Amino acid sequence: MPDVPTYDDLPADVMRGLISPRMSRRSMLQLGGASALAMALAACGVSSKKGATATGTSASAQAKQFWSDKKQLGTLDFANWPLYIDVSPKNKNDHPSLNLFTQQTGIKVKYSEVIQENASFFGKIQPELAAGQSTGYDLMVITNGTYLDKLRELGYLIALDQSRMTNFYQNASPLVKNPSYDRGNVYSMAWQSGMTGIGYDPKHTGRVITSWADLMDPAFKGKVGMFGDTQDLPNSALLAVGVNPETSTEDDWKKAADWLKKQRPLVRKYYEQDYIDPLSKGDIWASMAWSGDIFQANASGATLKFVVPKEGAVLWTDNMCIPQHAAHPVDAMTYMDFVYTPEIAAMLAESINYITPVPAARRIILQDAAKASGGDKASLTDLATSSLIFPSPSDFSRLHRYRVLTAEEQKTWNSLFEPIYQS
Amino acid sequence: MSVQEALREERVPAPVRRRSRTRWVLPVWSWLVILWLSSPIIVMIVFGFNDTTGKFNIRWQGFTLRWYRELFTIPDLTQALVNSLSISLIVTAIATALGTLMGVALGRYRFRGSGSVNLLLFANIAAPEVVLGAALLSLFLTLGIARGYWTIVIAQVMFSIAYVAITVRARMVGLDPAVEEAARDLGAGPVATFFRVTLPLIMPGVVAGALLVFALSIDDYIITSFNAGNTVTFPLWVYGASRVGVPPQVNVMGTLIFAGGVLLALLAAVANRRKQA
């Protein structure tokens, strides 16, 4: 037994102080104090201080004033999604288009593939922007939809310098010039577009898949993959029940949710971006898929097929935009416009395999195909003639944009569709 | 015959034959379990040598040492590994220091409030990681603190202190206070006593605690993912990469970390044996 000092050694008053429940009272006070402090802190709530929102002609004047004193600084912090830029064949971490950019402009690029989902990236940068701090990035790529809208509404994006967009206005496809989600391209320039359709392995399905209805085939029970999100999944389901998502009503949403509920027993898993591995391995035979993923998987040796379903598919666009408090905005603008030169657009398209915003890139790819030989020639020709990269006008008629939702509608929408993939 | 011989004759053990029929069950079971536990590691090591061309390291395509040569060719992955190592070292240093002091106090002294401190440590260990991470995230969100490198450090120290405190406390309880008293009698102040007498005696407990913290910290996923912001640690990077395809470099890094751990343990065993000799 350790020989600790006993109470007999102490004077009476100190002893009294020690024996009385001072500790428990002290701990109570501490507890109370801590919770009072916490409640006081928390009473402030999680803030969302809005930045200045630019609208109308005063906005362009504001923008001009903003850009008047900004200079090129020689660095660019670029945040992007994984596998969304060209890679050199020898080294997956070397990006020829970025090297070319540095050569021509002297701007060094720090490239980070940190965006996995719009929602989680938004959640990461929101507190910083709300606090008026820099996100650490000058350029980021955000899909049109809820989060791009939120960024705009909250004033978290810097209005672009229209005078530095010559390549854009000269070469951009009509699909991305003046789009419905950003009239006048005030805040964004398209990076790539894509379609959410169906990817499947004909070896396993045994037949050709042509429609969303095929994903209800009982023969595929336990071998179907769908996305677990509130954009691609619900909008595709709306198409499956024969409704145009852009003009759908709440009744339509309920029908779509019912369709999904009926399909549930057939679905193996509601994936995020990770459906490609199981599809390649054969764990699933058919899945909701992004057009570029299937193209890339095939380039790595898979034998998958992508189809734009009969009922239609969703077309989405990932957009380059500049967050507030970016340290090098001019360098960002320089890069954004650089990407719209046909040669660079072709370089990117040849690697990324999504829908390029520069139609003139097609000509360049065909030229490259003519110069190449063997397997390269075949793949480049495939690329130039693929409707997945250069959709035809008839394809456009089957492509639709996401339903734009107000905050109230978003709540109803989420409550209808989240339980489908979250239970 | 003598009394001892008689007693020895009395003490006849139960027939061995009855036990030997089932004696093999335990070893077989245990070795099967060890095999089961090792199988994913074997897969990981093997596929670090796979000459894969695609994004997905799932089909064996030939043997190569290429990934060992190209180990640091993915800048983000290398950065994530560096982050993990540096964070873990810092966290180990801080948590071991704070936890050791707590462990010494709890093991050596009886004081008012030791009960509530014990309760705090217990609650900290018993609370699930999701809750620990989420609560801290709530704090950071409310105060508008951006999450990143240092919030990871804060979070990891928070869940590590208790482990060190408990380990050191157990060691402390078994310590004879006479040694410390002797030091004080010889004129050593409390600080000197601590560093020259107490600490060396509890060192095995401190080291055990530190190793535990390091292991928990470098592998932590849940609490870190809640509080990491844009910073990426090794487990976070691997999890993110699994969405699109884990490169073989990850297998190689896992293999090397594993080999490093084995080496450390072997060194510890050798050092231990030498100490006993």
Next chain:
Amino acid sequence: MSRSRLQARLAPYYLVLPGWLWLVLFFVVPTFVMLSVSTQTGDIVSGFKQTFHWHTYVEAWDSYHVQFVRSLVYGLVATLLCLLIGYPVAYWIAFRGGPYKSSLLFLLLLPFFVSFVIRTLSWNFILSDNGIVLSPLRHLGLIGSRFHVLQTPYAVIGGLTYNFIPFMVLPIYVALERVDRALLEASADLYASSREAFRKVVFPLSLPGVFAGVLLTFVPASADYVNASILGGTRTTMIGNIIQTEYFTNLDYPMAAALSFILMALLLVGVFAYARALGTEDVFEVNAR
């Protein structure tokens, strides 16, 4: 009172203070903050305000009680499996290990030097439909063509069991290792069979270790979400997944905070009742080496 006497009296408080402060600031206070966030209303765009909206808890339970129960069930099953699988191994090493005890323990724990994300991803590979385990079984006709392990509750529970074995084996091993061999000799002298000796002597003495192991396994297993995310499918979603989604995808902080609080309350109440029946000291004692 002399100065050194006072110092001696205050010494433990000084020692405890830094660590205690860290825990209060970053564990206790955040828990209260989380409680406060859970009663706020609003959204990420227009901000959150404290409105003491306790109804969020009702909504949380209404929407997700299935996942709560499922998580507790998975945790319980995984814990029982860990116990059944791990106890014999702990026993074997403690009693039959002889001079190789540490080496065997080391061998057992060796796989856990590798990051658990990597280990779980490896299982994803091993258990895939056309992978190295199921393919041969299918060729031999032992399983049907539609049989799959991944994306079933079995895969998730299997993953949980796998990842938490050390947390069960170590405390039990420590308790068994401390059993005085003389007690076994005594029981043999009293003509107890080895089975009886186990039942009446060894097992009761190992109970503190069993309790510690159960505690250290059940709580984290129930709250895990990585196994469900990598190995799971539809209908295996655990409450940890929901909490993560609410924080990072839906950005619905009040709901996320409410869910976390309910989970913590459920688990901590169970744990404290459990520990009270046992006495916290014992749990700590056995857990530490």
